Amino acid sequence: MWRRVASVSHLFSHSKSTKFNQGASTFKIWETFTSESEIPTPSKGSPFITFVLGGPGSGKGTQCAKIVEAFGFTHVSAGDLLRREIASGSAYGSVILSTIREGKIVPSQVTVELIQKEMESNDNYKFLIDGFPRSEENRKAFEQTIGAEPDVVLFFDCPEQEMVKRVLNRNQGRVDDNIDTIKKRLEIFDELNWPVINYYSQRGKLHKINAVGTVDEIFEKVRPIFAPLSK
Ligand SMILES: Nc1ncnc2c1ncn2[C@@H]1O[C@H](COP(=O)(O)OP(=O)(O)OP(=O)(O)O)[C@@H](O)[C@H]1O
Numbered sequence: 001m002w003r004r005v006a007s008v009s010h011l012f013s014h015s016k017s018t019k020f021n022q023g024a025s026t027f028k029i030w031e032t033f034t035s036e037s038e039i040p041t042p043s044k045g046s047p048f049i050t051f052v053l054g055g056p057g058s059g060k061g062t063q064c065a066k067i068v069e070a071f072g073f074t075h076v077s078a079g080d081l082l083r084r085e086i087a088s089g090s091a092y093g094s095v096i097l098s099t100i101r102e103g104k105i106v107p108s109q110v111t112v113e114l115i116q117k118e119m120e121s122n123d124n125y126k127f128l129i130d131g132f133p134r135s136e137e138n139r140k141a142f143e144q145t146i147g148a149e150p151d152v153v154l155f156f157d158c159p160e161q162e163m164v165k166r167v168l169n170r171n172q173g174r175v176d177d178n179i180d181t182i183k184k185r186l187e188i189f190d191e192l193n194w195p196v197i198n199y200y201s202q203r204g205k206l207h208k209i210n211a212v213g214t215v216d217e218i219f220e221k222v223r224p225i226f227a228p229l230s231k
């Protein structure tokens with residue numbers, strides 16, 4: 001577990017300072033990341049973080065399962081953590097449930113705390129953080145609490161009509177898989193997620209993937225991004 005070695009924020013603080021706090025050399029590092037074919041080399045001493053973005057039903061969770069299998073990441077789904085919190089009967093459960101039903105965003109402090117706990121309790125150093133950050137508030141809360149930026153950001157770009165079709169066919173009993181909530185989730189995505197996508201695009205970290213096609217066809221677009229990593 002990360003906790004046994006050192007606190008996660010300590011490890012992340014280190015990675016943050018090497019990426020942001022070294023004056024002129026920092027810019028050289030970022031320039032090398034602007035190429036869509038390059039990703040930073042992971043090291044077992046610090047976490048390697050991939051944020052996975054995309055609208056509701058764009059296929060984030062489906063592709064995460066493939067990435068886990070091929071490249072040995074640990075999948076941390078923000079939505080799954082929130083649903084687990086509801087199921088556990090925690091004090092936050094009812095407010096999380098009503099927020100999810102309304103397709104809105106749970107306060108960042110709650111979600112970041114759940115993500116942090118999940119990462120701290122895991123031995124792996126390669127993390128796929130799925131469905132996060134959903135807003136600039138999410139993004140800033142992660143940076144402040146964890147003290148790190150992602151190494152890679154995937155964005156599954158999918159037409160709305162296709163996302164709606166997939167969500168309505170999902171059949172997993174989710175309280176938000178109904179047409180009314182999907183409409184709200186799409187509105188929230190447009191309003192709050194695009195600024196995050198643009199932020200990472202400007203920093204040269206964004207890998208935009210056309211999420212139309214079969215699961216395998218889409219994964220063949222994802223695979224080259226992580227090809228430099230060994231399992
Ligand atoms: N390429 C694809 N073609 C057709 N169906 C797909 C494809 N990828 C995923 N699906 C299906 O679409 C549904 C939504 O996929 P998934 O749960 O991976 O999306 P998601 O982006 O994680 O959505 P959410 O944000 O709502 O959690 C699932 O039923 C999944 O099996």
Ligand SMILES: Nc1ccn([C@@H]2O[C@H](COP(=O)(O)O)[C@@H](O)[C@H]2O)c(=O)n1
Pocket residue numbers: 056078079080082099100101103104105106107111130131132133134138176185
């Ligand atoms: N960062 C996040 C992620 C999710 N939520 C809430 O959970 C719902 C389901 O999320 P999925 O990723 O599983 O689709 C989402 O609509 C939000 O209500 C959140 O608040 N913050």
Ligand SMILES: [Mg+2]
Pocket residue numbers: 060061077079131
């Ligand atoms: Mg999902």
